[in-house]
Amino acid sequence: MPAALRGRLVLQSLIMVGYIFKRLFQLVPVLLGITLACFFLLRALPGDPATLLLGARGGPEEVALLKQRLGLDLPLWRQYWLFLGDIGSGTLGRSVVHGRAVSELVLERLPATLWLVAYSTIIAVILTVPLALLSAVERDKPVDVLIKLVFTILLAIPSFWLGLVLVVMLAIWLPLFPTSGYGEGFLSRLHHLTLPALVIALATASLTIRSLRSGILNVLGSDYVTTARAKGNGTNRTMRVHVLPNALISSISVLGAHTSWIIGGTVVIETVFALPGLGSLFVESIFARDYPMIQGLTIVFAVLVVLINLATDIAYALADPRIRLD
16 A cells, blocks of 8 residues: 555544544533433422322321432532532432432343334335435336325324334234334344334435435436446446445435434334333333433433434545545
8 A cells, every 4th residue: 555545544544533532522511411401401390209209108207208318308509410420420320210220220221222223224224225216216207206105104104103003014913023022132132123113214214215316316417427327337337336325425414313313212112112222211210200310311312312423424424535524
């Protein structure tokens, strides 16, 4: 390898590393703002955690003792300071309902959510690329109109309703997939997560197909595509080498943004399919007014979203060498 090329690769690698550290450093004020919003908005909600936990059997003395044990009788600024201390220690606080460190419960439930997000993203990509290519090549023909119509309808359908429809069709009428659970082992988990992942993937593909189709149509009119065809390149090679890599750039941003939305959207899907993930744990914590658990899960969701956005920016830069991260 020539020395000039080697030096250029090293420089690009250093720029990429510096960019990653810069984005990670920017995460600190973002998370601090999220902790402030989450902490004070929770305190503004009606209902007292101590009263809800004790129920009808809790008198004024018992409620006061539980508040003291949970630190709810302290001034708000001190409660917030203790919350930041829990984040710094890595425990994220101690769950009121479960009596365990929030981080322990998060680590138990996190794999199910990550599996669901990764599986749904893979299915969305598998659906997006061939259907977007077909829609662009058959522009304004019946196949193109049908693809746009079907995925526009799917985009308008609420995810929980689509999930229930798929459960009735593919789990009750045709008992192909289980309706709940997480499974054990790789194949079992794929089997159990297929329906919920498909619900999320259809919503994602509804956006990415339109984005990729538009990108392909724009690239097809470029001069370098015309030149490639003039040189005798076939349609398949032109699409694979020249059109698709350049058209994917805009779709990467759409996919990354929607994947960030999926992190929060798992709350509904995990509840519908009874998956033991972070989303279902978040719903349980809200109903129980488990302040430490809600706060800890909010921080975890925020970190996951920021990391996905960072990965999207990196993938965008790798897909388009013209982008300068510095």
